[in-house]
Amino acid sequence: MVDLARKNLLHDKLRFAITISGVAFAVTLVLVQIGLFLGLLDNATITIERIPADFWVTSKNTPNVDFAHTFPDSRVQRVRSVPGVQTADNLIVQFMNVALPSGAEESTVVYALENFERWGLPWKVVQGNVSDLRRGAYVFLDASAAKRFGPFELGDYREFAGSRLKIIGVTKEARSFTTTPLSFMDFDLAQRVFTNLSNRASYILVKLAPGADPEAVRAEIRRRLPFNDVFTRREWASRSRNYWIISTGLGLNMFITVFLGCLVGVVVVAQTLYTSTMEHLKEFGTVKAIGGGNSDIYGILARQATISALVGFVFGAIPSYLMSTLIARADLKLIIPPALWTGVFVGTIVMCLGAALISFRKVASIDPALVFRT
Amino acid sequence: MPVLQANEIRKSFKEGRELVNVLNGVSLSLEPGEVTALEGPSGSGKTTLLSIIGCILTPNSGDLFIDGERVDPKRSDRLPGIRRRAIGFVFQQFNLFPALTALENVEYALNIKGTRGPEARSQAQTALDKVGLSDRRSFLPRDLSGGQKQRIAIARALAGNPKVLLADEPTANLDSQMGMQILDLFRALAKQENRALLIVTHDAKVRNISDRVVRIQDGRLLN
Numbered sequence: 262m263v264d265l266a267r268k269n270l271l272h273d274k275l276r277f278a279i280t281i282s283g284v285a286f287a288v289t290l291v292l293v294q295i296g297l298f299l300g301l302l303d304n305a306t307i308t309i310e311r312i313p314a315d316f317w318v319t320s321k322n323t324p325n326v327d328f329a330h331t332f333p334d335s336r337v338q339r340v341r342s343v344p345g346v347q348t349a350d351n352l353i354v355q356f357m358n359v360a361l362p363s364g365a366e367e368s369t370v371v372y373a374l375e376n377f378e379r380w381g382l383p384w385k386v387v388q389g390n391v392s393d394l395r396r397g398a399y400v401f402l403d404a405s406a407a408k409r410f411g412p413f414e415l416g417d418y419r420e421f422a423g424s425r426l427k428i429i430g431v432t433k434e435a436r437s438f439t440t441t442p443l444s445f446m447d448f449d450l451a452q453r454v455f456t457n458l459s460n461r462a463s464y465i466l467v468k469l470a471p472g473a474d475p476e477a478v479r480a481e482i483r484r485r486l487p488f489n490d491v492f493t494r495r496e497w498a499s500r501s502r503n504y505w506i507i508s509t510g511l512g513l514n515m516f517i518t519v520f521l522g523c524l525v526g527v528v529v530v531a532q533t534l535y536t537s538t539m540e541h542l543k544e545f546g547t548v549k550a551i552g553g554g555n556s557d558i559y560g561i562l563a564r565q566a567t568i569s570a571l572v573g574f575v576f577g578a579i580p581s582y583l584m585s586t587l588i589a590r591a592d593l594k595l596i597i598p599p600a601l602w603t604g605v606f607v608g609t610i611v612m613c614l615g616a617a618l619i620s621f622r623k624v625a626s627i628d629p630a631l632v633f634r635t
Numbered sequence: 636m637p638v639l640q641a642n643e644i645r646k647s648f649k650e651g652r653e654l655v656n657v658l659n660g661v662s663l664s665l666e667p668g669e670v671t672a673l674e675g676p677s678g679s680g681k682t683t684l685l686s687i688i689g690c691i692l693t694p695n696s697g698d699l700f701i702d703g704e705r706v707d708p709k710r711s712d713r714l715p716g717i718r719r720r721a722i723g724f725v726f727q728q729f730n731l732f733p734a735l736t737a738l739e740n741v742e743y744a745l746n747i748k749g750t751r752g753p754e755a756r757s758q759a760q761t762a763l764d765k766v767g768l769s770d771r772r773s774f775l776p777r778d779l780s781g782g783q784k785q786r787i788a789i790a791r792a793l794a795g796n797p798k799v800l801l802a803d804e805p806t807a808n809l810d811s812q813m814g815m816q817i818l819d820l821f822r823a824l825a826k827q828e829n830r831a832l833l834i835v836t837h838d839a840k841v842r843n844i845s846d847r848v849v850r851i852q853d854g855r856l857l858n
Contacts, residue, residue, distance in 0.1 A: 272734035552719030
């Protein structure tokens with residue numbers, strides 16, 4: 262079958278390029294915007310995902326992992342004695358100011374544990390030995406801190422909440438949702454450095470004994486710690502994510518940007534397809550005159566929309582893919598999972614077909630007798 | 636037996652609040668292999684009549700039979716099927732698809748009529764042979780002269796072997812010599828393939844190649 266749709270589309274190369282640009286722009290915008298957001302959300306829950314705890318015991322109504330409220334660290338004993346609990350340890354998560362050699366101050370999110378190896382933190386060590394943390398006033402700092410704190414090396418000292426700590430290790434990929442670098446120090450040291458943390462903890466990490474009934478253990482912890490919440494890892498990650506998505510309005514912000522991206526795509530495709538339809542009206546009249554029906558013309562328009570979607574998607578996807586490398590240099594993460602590729606691909610086709618609907622309406626009303634008009 | 640028979644065709648259009656009667660009981664028959672010229676001044680109803688017997692418009696009243704089949708004016712959904720089977724059009728402006736080559740223009744019409752693949756390509760090639768344009772098969776319309784475009788339009792109209800060929804001012808955009816050549820070719824092909832050919836025209840040359848001249852004025856046939 263002669264492919265009138267494709268040939269007509271490619272016949273006017275400038276218009277085709279404009280259509281493709283519109284679609285590609287929308288695809289890139291949506292992929293990058295959602296990818297960046299997913300990257301940030303990944304940061305928001307990365308420690309929750311990395312720590313192999315079955316339960317997180319938190320203060321009542323703690324909104325997300327970064328904004329912890331403290332409680333007496335002795336409560337961990339009550340958890341350790343619950344039948345079915347294999348291990349329970351205190352964890353401190355605390356924003357701290359770091360005084361820089363320049364005199365400026367920057368923030369870091371400190372994670373403090375008694376036994377880092379047990380909980381798999383930090384998960385990507387570039388330099389240093391985590392077991393050394395308990396030996397003195399030492400700290401591990403994430404490599405991303407170099408951007409905010411200036412260059413640093415092992416053996417350098419930085420002032421954390423007024424206390425000089427020696428940097429003995431460097432980690433990677435340890436950042437909070439707000440891209441604040443994470444630091445890791447011994448639990449006792451954190452309590453000494455930050456006086457408000459004396460005898461306090463932010464969380465209790467719980468690992469179940471093999472064969473233990475999770476719900477029974479959770480119920481017992483709740484009974485013993487009525488002023489705390491107990492979340493599974495998945496629940497806690499979801500709660501932390503939802504805080505950023507819903508409570509801060511960032512989700513709505515992203516939705517609006519994605520919507521605007523799609524709108525731009527729809528408008529560009531709709532406008533170019535409609536203009537093209539108007540200019541080819543007589544040709545469509547001829548299709549009708551030689552025996553074609555509306556369905557033949559709908560087929561042409563749908564095929565043009567689909568071709569525009571496919572080519573536009575490719576031209577939008579390539580820069581999005583390449584952009585992840587550039588974005589990584591800016592210490593940001595662009596995460597585009599297969600489901601997002603698929604969703605945006607299907608969405609692009611739907612968007613273009615939707616944009617063609619306005620042309621469908623125009624075509625349906627074509628009077629074939631226009632072929633006789635000069 | 637006529638391949639097209641129109642009886643007492645009437646058609647009116649609304650123009651604002653007024654009802655304009657464009658055709659006032661036109662009866663016309665076309666025989667196979669017969670070339671008929673339809674002449675008339677502007678506004679006389681030529682194009683409307685052509686649209687109705689070409690199954691593009693439906694009449695308000697009257698009967699139309701094409702190849703023995705009655706065209707039901709209430710079933711406009713069936714008109715495309717009749718156009719595919721029985722009608723071939725040639726237009727004043729050629730109406731070729733600019734993005735398609737000469738061969739593809741003919742092949743596409745065959746595709747619409749239900750012939751696909753190598754069969755369509757072969758028939759399109761044959762149609763181009765008949766109009767003497769095989770060597771221009773790969774040319775786009777923009778690279779062809781007016782006469783060549785019209786010959787491709789004729790090849791397209793012939794494709795699929797419709798019984799009735801309808802031409803709307805086919806020489807209006809051609810110079811006199813080229814117009815005559817096109818008319819001769821058109822007549823020869825219609826005769827050779829036993830098609831009924833109706834040519835709507837202002838062009839006096841058309842009379843010379845026609846078996847019959849029909850005049851229309853104020854929506855009525857004069858002879």
